[in-house]
Amino acid sequence: MIKFDPTAQGPLAGVRVLDLSRLVAGNMLTAYLADFGADVIKVERGDEGDDLRRWREGDLPIHWKVYGRNKRSLVLDLKSKGGLVHLKKLVRHSHVLVENFLPGTLEQMGLAPDLLLEINPALVIARISGWGQTGPYSRKPGFGTLVEAMSGFAYLNGFPDRPPLLPPLALADMIAGIYGAAGVLTALRVAELKGQGQVVDISLFEPIFSMISSEAGKAKLTGMATLRAGNQSTHTAPRNIYACSDGGYVALSGSMQSMAMRILETIGRPELRHDPRFSTNEARVINRDELDTIIGAFIAVRTTEENLALFDAANVTVGPVLSMADLLDHPYTVGRQAIVEVEDEDMGGLPMHNVVPRLTATPGGLRRPAPRLGQHTDEVLAELERLP
Numbered sequence: 450m451i452k453f454d455p456t457a458q459g460p461l462a463g464v465r466v467l468d469l470s471r472l473v474a475g476n477m478l479t480a481y482l483a484d485f486g487a488d489v490i491k492v493e494r495g496d497e498g499d500d501l502r503r504w505r506e507g508d509l510p511i512h513w514k515v516y517g518r519n520k521r522s523l524v525l526d527l528k529s530k531g532g533l534v535h536l537k538k539l540v541r542h543s544h545v546l547v548e549n550f551l552p553g554t555l556e557q558m559g560l561a562p563d564l565l566l567e568i569n570p571a572l573v574i575a576r577i578s579g580w581g582q583t584g585p586y587s588r589k590p591g592f593g594t595l596v597e598a599m600s601g602f603a604y605l606n607g608f609p610d611r612p613p614l615l616p617p618l619a620l621a622d623m624i625a626g627i628y629g630a631a632g633v634l635t636a637l638r639v640a641e642l643k644g645q646g647q648v649v650d651i652s653l654f655e656p657i658f659s660m661i662s663s664e665a666g667k668a669k670l671t672g673m674a675t676l677r678a679g680n681q682s683t684h685t686a687p688r689n690i691y692a693c694s695d696g697g698y699v700a701l702s703g704s705m706q707s708m709a710m711r712i713l714e715t716i717g718r719p720e721l722r723h724d725p726r727f728s729t730n731e732a733r734v735i736n737r738d739e740l741d742t743i744i745g746a747f748i749a750v751r752t753t754e755e756n757l758a759l760f761d762a763a764n765v766t767v768g769p770v771l772s773m774a775d776l777l778d779h780p781y782t783v784g785r786q787a788i789v790e791v792e793d794e795d796m797g798g799l800p801m802h803n804v805v806p807r808l809t810a811t812p813g814g815l816r817r818p819a820p821r822l823g824q825h826t827d828e829v830l831a832e833l834e835r836l837p
Contacts, residue, residue, distance in 0.1 A: 450798050451791045453815050459486020460811035464637070467492055467539055468520070469527075470549040471500045473593070473619040474577045474653060476516040477626025478633065479547055483519035484804045485813040487545075490829055491517070491820070492536065495524045498822040510819075514793065515801045517819030523830075524823035527558060535833060536560070540568050542836050544640070545633055549577035552587045562648050572646040573636040575629055581652035593621035596653040601661055601674075608679040621657040628656040681741070686733035687712060690770060691745050697753030698770035701744065701760070706730060708766055715763040716747040791815060 579591015607614035632649040703709035760767035793799035804813035
């Protein structure tokens with residue numbers, strides 16, 4: 450069990466972040482900064498606070514507990530004069546402001562970026578929106594679901610004889626949050642060197658699109674969009690999930706020529722290495738269904754453990770298909786401490802991801818649990834009183 454250590458210092462200690470965002474992308478961005486020591490102050494509404502608090506499992510806000518960790522909660526009414534006065538004073542003494550309002554809302558609140566930069570010329574302003582601050586969709590509301598559909602991701606995801614599939618999580622938001630953290634850190638470097646703040650414009654669309662943007666060149670070259678291929682790949686083979694005799698599944702990938710040859714040898718079919726249908730990656734992609742039938746038949750008569758042992762012994766890239774329940778006590782996640790159980794007032798211990806990535810000299814850490822709504826309002830306002 451890991452206990453939160455309020456005295457822990459990370460490499461971003463001394464960086465104050467004002468988080469006005471709600472839901473996933475902004476919280477992912479600021480969770481990254483908070484994990485590495487930034488003082489993230491969640492500026493929340495007094496009624497129900499960040500909407501992520503209402504993503505509940507049973508009666509507990511599990512999502513908030515995970516992505517709200519290491520942050521402080523400040524309740525401010527930004528529609529009131531007093532609330533705006535407090536916020537502007539905080540802006541003067543902060544390094545980063547994060548918001549995900551519909552573009553134009555910040556300006557309507559009297560908090561346009563040019564005004565914020567007048568208050569604090571070195572401020573980094575991260576603006577998250579569905580479609581970005583510019584372009585024909587800039588004023589159009591956008592959630593991750595719409596972006597996952599429109600970006601081309603859903604079209605690629607799933608099986609060719611079935612409808613496109615959305616991811617079972619807020620994937621576009623999560624990717625945008627990580628891109629946003631990288632953008633903020635880049636802009637902070639500029640602010641440190643030149644004292645110059647700026648806007649970091651983060652759309653939900655562009656980060657997830659960047660993951661599949663090679664498809665744009667392919668579409669232009671061929672005049673066709675890549676059709677869904679299930680668990681197969683359209684650019685390398687073999688790659689699939691295969692059923693085992695005990696009802697389990699293993700994932701196998703031969704994305705390198707040497708690995709594909711090793712797989713054919715391991716399944717006892719070394720002659721296929723010289724078969725023109727399978728001797729090159731291009732040929733294997735064309736004949737991937739036939740190749741999958743051969744590999745699948747070999748795997749299907751063995752249990753999951755037998756397959757894993759056999760392929761591991763041959764240094765073949767194979768792994769089991771695991772559920773989150775499987776991962777809680779899996780040797781890898783335990784040995785790597787990829788999942789850590791931290792103290793929690795409701796559950797006793799709550800498993801969640803460890804700090805990512807790992808820095809050897811200046812690691813991040815867990816300083817405080819996700820705050821109750823307004824938990825730090827008095828504390829933050831008292832600190833504000835002491836500032837010039």
